Amino acid sequence: MGKQVPLPAGVYNLDDLKDFGRRKGWCPYYLARYSILHANIIVYSYHYLLDPKIADLVSKELSKKSVVVFDEAHNIDNVCIDSMSVNITRRTLDRSQANVETLQNTILKIKETDAAKLKEEYRRLVEGLKEANVARETDIYMSNPVLPDEILQEAVPGSIRTAEHFVGFMKRFLEYLKARLRIHHVVQESAPQFLKDIFEKVCIDRKPLRFCAERLRSLLRTLEIADIADFSAITLISNFATLVSTYSKGFTIIIEPFEDRTPTIANPVLHFSCMDPSIAIKPVFERFQSVIITSGTLSPLDIYPRILDFRPVTVASFTMTLARTCLCPLVVGRGNDQVAMTSKFETREDFAVIRNYGNLLLEMSAIVPDGIVAFFTSYTYMENIVASWYEQGILENVQRNKLIFIETPDAAETSMALEKYQEACENGRGAILLSVARGKVSEGIDFVHHFGRAVIMFGVPYVYTQSRILKARLEYLRDQFQIRENDFLTFDAMRHAAQCVGRAIRGKTDYGLMIFADKRYARADKRGKLPRWIQEHLTDGSLNLTIDETVQLSKHFLRQMAHSIHDISNCNVQCFCQLNLSQEDQLGLSLLTLEQLQSEDMLQKIAQIAHQA
């Protein structure tokens, strides 16, 4: 009890902690939370810092002097937005209703047995959230965007101070939401509009709404409810109430009575959607001295400070220092019949385009060893193309060269396909994985070495632009940050494309082809948005190629790479260990010794590279 036992120094992941906890008989959850405060380096997912609900538990006590590094930060804006957005369906409301009833019963019970407890809570609420305020002012904790500054100075308003009143208040709020969901057309409104409407209809003021989240938490604590998970629905509603009443800007409310694809089935959803990623990341910038945002595919760089609303101290873009040119980006624009290849909406169903895409895959399957990964712009697009390739007999011919595995919407099925794909690459048969940009494979799976010798990107992976949430966000970006719609969409598409093709190169010993199969990649506005390490190798000679030219260039590249970089004279020995670049080959280029790293020359060189950006 309360004993301080040092954790042996070392590197722990969750499994290790679990193991350690099991051996000692300690709860691994609290062990993890405890050790976070004592660790030198913590590696965790963004949500632990950006999502206020989690950050409040896990990360708020981190020291001000900590250095925060957001690695792989190319998607950071989406994470920020996700952590602040709320969706309310009918199911959520039903479950909240049940929660409220449970609360009511518990309050009644506790009133009979332990009324003092509720009184004590009431007294605390009168005093207000002094503690939190003191803590924030003395800068102990990181601030919480769901806990706005204003409410810290004030006491919880009288209308929701007693437990029964609060439950009544929540009931009313739920009824209002239910009524809002009973609509037959799409409604989009801003937060102030929503507040005005709620005041007019059910006389709920802005102020008590703002305290909702805090008040519910206090109540749950007082009632000593152990199983918080059961109350996730009502917590969601209270968080929504607080957010909607706190932020008048940066959020939008969209109520959709049904899904676009299925207009006959009523499935009303209230999207409370965050438009402004800077809201979630603001506390991080405010609290920590150094925040580093970095990724291999963070490009163009200048857009990130704008959408995250911060002033960068240093901006630098680095190329890859490679001991050899191990990547070969090619933009294929035309088929052998000179028909342009593109996934543009107007021509994507075009027979010739699909056939040319198929021929490209077929040709590549014949010359690339081991694994090929191909990405499509969306799942439905892939389904259609696969079907027509099947009808045209292209896939049959591809099968002569390699096995074919295809990503499906089902994660378990895809995992199996992935494993089999790797098995096929491993045993020398070679395989092709057809997959989807923005899918699970494109984000989470690495195709090292022979698992991905070529990546083919069929089309430009633009996001589905017809969604209302996206439209609202684009509008907001235009109005607030002066970012043009098209710029943002292209930026978003290119970062996903770069993400996909980057799957093949996972280290300096790796090598792979990157084939961009869309003529639009050759345009300056698209090309310019690729990360520098890809752009650098994208010469004018590798733009707008036909399939035949691509095959020739690829053959040449693959043959070169298959040799070791040592020399050709004793290549029959080297072929077997082609991937083992020795240290001497890399020293000074992609590998630095400590002395080299500390030497004046190298520091200067690094500074020079950084300033080029």
Next chain:
Amino acid sequence: MAALSEEVLLVVKRVRQRKQDGTLYLMAERIAWGPEGKDRFTVSHLYADIRCQKISPDGKAKIQLQLVLHTGESTNLHFSNESTALKDRDAAKDLLQQLLPKFKKRANKELEEKNRMLQEDPVLFQLYKDLVVCQVISAEEFWANRLSINNVDHSLSNNKQEVGISAAFLADIRPQTDGCNGLRYNLTSDIIESIFRTYPAVKQKYGENVPHNMTEKEFWTRFFQSHYFHRDRINTGLQDIFSECAKQDEKGLKSMVFQGVKNPMVDLLSLEDKSLDEGYGSNSTAPSTSNTNKTVKENSNSAIIKRFNHHSTMVLAAGSGKKADAPNGQACETSSTDGNSRDSDFFQPPIKKVKIQDVIEYEDLHRENGKKTVALNLKKSDRYSHGPVPLLPQQYTTSQDIVNSVNCIKQEIASYKPCLTQVMSSSTASCAIAALSPGGVLMQALAQQAINQMVPNDVQGELKHLYTAAGELLRHFWSCFPVNTLFLEEKVVKMRSNLERFQMTKLRPFQEKVQRQYLSTNLTGHLEDMFQMAYNKFHAWQTRRMMRKT
């Protein structure tokens, strides 16, 4: 009696062998004969050992059966039951006729294998010549532990390497129009084999229906007409015999998915970083998975995708052989994995750890620390070449003694005064110098390398053979220790006599030959030592045994 456990195929009474009455038994693996009134076989031959059987001509009075063995020996069996002798003999003959070919193949194979080994390995061949042909040890003894070593790779090499399946085998069945409103499919036995291996369900159907219900041709016609063969297997009618196959495939795929993946790095389910609660996030509207709101086309498209995955998986599995029947054995397998799933928590981390370790470690960042070799540190090299020698009372000099004597010598040298009047003559001096220089009489121990110049090549070769043969025999001998079974006891005694025989028949003549030509060098000393060592050991063991017995 061991024979009881064997299956006795035929018993013939009143068979004489070497003028003794007895009973002949034909068992599953061997033929045996035991004299009347004893429960022991005096003759017993494995069928594999029998080269052929011969029978006496019909007209002869003695009705006999002769078994000729591979070794050249033969056994005569005389059927002496007057009334039924001929019938008995013929029954035995017929049965043997059936049995022998089965074992012959095996025997031949074994012989071939032995032959092959001897041809491939000249050392072994020489050894064989030295030991077996000269009858130092018997052929069985010689092969006894060789074959067992080789049995493993023997069976492997014997196993024909399986050919994988082309992924596009279905594409190879190009249908051709035959001109009159029909299609002709070209099926080869390879393709059929591929279909069976990839789709075990079809094979099962084939087994069920051909040839009882339909002809082979009909079966394949139906197969190609079936939607099962065609891509969008949605509308498989109930009357179609292949509709079941489609279902079975589906089931197989499902159970494979259910089993999950072993490599945690590709397990998308565990990769999913779901830190957002339900209801949070911008696009958490779960995609409706129900098929009801999908169009037929979409359904068929996803069916194609599923089929491709399944097809590729099956082709892959068929290639790797052992997993080919995975979907068939699913039913029983799933139950076992079910039981394991609870323990999986315990087993998972190590795999995961290893995988992660693999991923995060860079080879080129390791310090190069060369190849680790174990240095052979010989304190006493003679021990290495002679084996352990019993400790003899030896005079040891302590380091103090050595230091003292060195000091002594130093002093003497320092105080050395040449006495020039008492020198020896120049001729004697040069003689002494010659004797002390390398190659001289007194320095012969240093001139070891000269041995390969002194001894002609054929003698060297002979010595080498002697060494390998002796080594083999000694290996047999030493492998008997510790002698803890009756069999080993017998063997060790036998091996000792073998050793003696070898020494007499091989080593002695060689020694004499060497002695006749090169009196000075003792080439076989080491060999003799080794033999002596073995004898000593044997002697020690024997005396100990005697003592224990008395």
